[in-house]
Amino acid sequence: MASLPSDDDQARFARVVLPHLADAYALARWLTGDRADAEDVVQEACLRAFRAIGSFAGVNARAWLLTIVRHAAYTWLGKNRSASLLMVEDLEAVEQKQARAGAALEGAPETPEAALIAKADAVRLETAIAELPLPFRETLVLRDVQGLDYREIAEVTQVPIGTVMSRLARVRRRLIASIATDEPKDRS
Numbered sequence: 001m002a003s004l005p006s007d008d009d010q011a012r013f014a015r016v017v018l019p020h021l022a023d024a025y026a027l028a029r030w031l032t033g034d035r036a037d038a039e040d041v042v043q044e045a046c047l048r049a050f051r052a053i054g055s056f057a058g059v060n061a062r063a064w065l066l067t068i069v070r071h072a073a074y075t076w077l078g079k080n081r082s083a084s085l086l087m088v089e090d091l092e093a094v095e096q097k098q099a100r101a102g103a104a105l106e107g108a109p110e111t112p113e114a115a116l117i118a119k120a121d122a123v124r125l126e127t128a129i130a131e132l133p134l135p136f137r138e139t140l141v142l143r144d145v146q147g148l149d150y151r152e153i154a155e156v157t158q159v160p161i162g163t164v165m166s167r168l169a170r171v172r173r174r175l176i177a178s179i180a181t182d183e184p185k186d187r188s
Contacts (some may be wrong), residue, residue: 011031017046018059023062023146024069031073032140033130037080045072060152067156070138077134099115128178143168 017024024045028033028038045068056064129137135157140158143164154161 009050009053012056013050015050016053016056017065020047020062022066024065026145027066027069027138027141028073030129030145031070031134031138032077037076041069041073041076044076045069048072051085057060063148063152063155066146067141067158070156074134124179125175128175131178132171132175136167136174139164139167140171140175 021042024042025038028041028045029035032038032041045065048071049068052068110167128141132140139153139157142153143150148156150161150164153164157164159167
């Protein structure tokens with residue numbers, strides 16, 4: 001027979017987990033590629049976190065929860081999706097390219113055409129990220145979307161910091177190459 005959660009556990013869960021639910025959902029969304037699936041993953045992760053709240057060491061609540069979300073996502077993906085992984089590489093170069101293009105138009109008012117191009121570019125970038133192999137996608141999302149440092153990413157993904165750095169470099173190069181080959185032909 002399972003024991004009822006204590007008021008201390010409920011309060012600790014509220015303090016440790018609830019402030020990071022948006023980050024948990026964002027990671028699950030990137031890993032699963034679907035809103036409803038991400039909600040399922042976050043729900044499972046919250047159940048796991050609640051059951052394990054007594055073992056939380058109090059160091060980094062966000063990294064602790066994202067680790068649980070990652071494990072829940074992999075469990076969910078293993079049960080519900082085929083194991084196809086993709087890989088990509090350099091978000092900084094994409095940002096620099098977009099910044100240069102944006103600087104050329106900085107003084108001009110935004111036209112409907114420019115807004116449409118910007119939206120199309122954002123969709124292409126999101127699609128390219130979604131097509132990355134899962135280990136690379138999660139590393140990129142944890143760094144560039146969630147803002148975790150290398151040490152935190154290594155903790156969440158349970159790989160050495162060198163692997164995190166290598167994955168980021170590789171994924172960013174591949175992402176740049178992917179977007180460059182997908183460049184629309186007529187942008188004049």
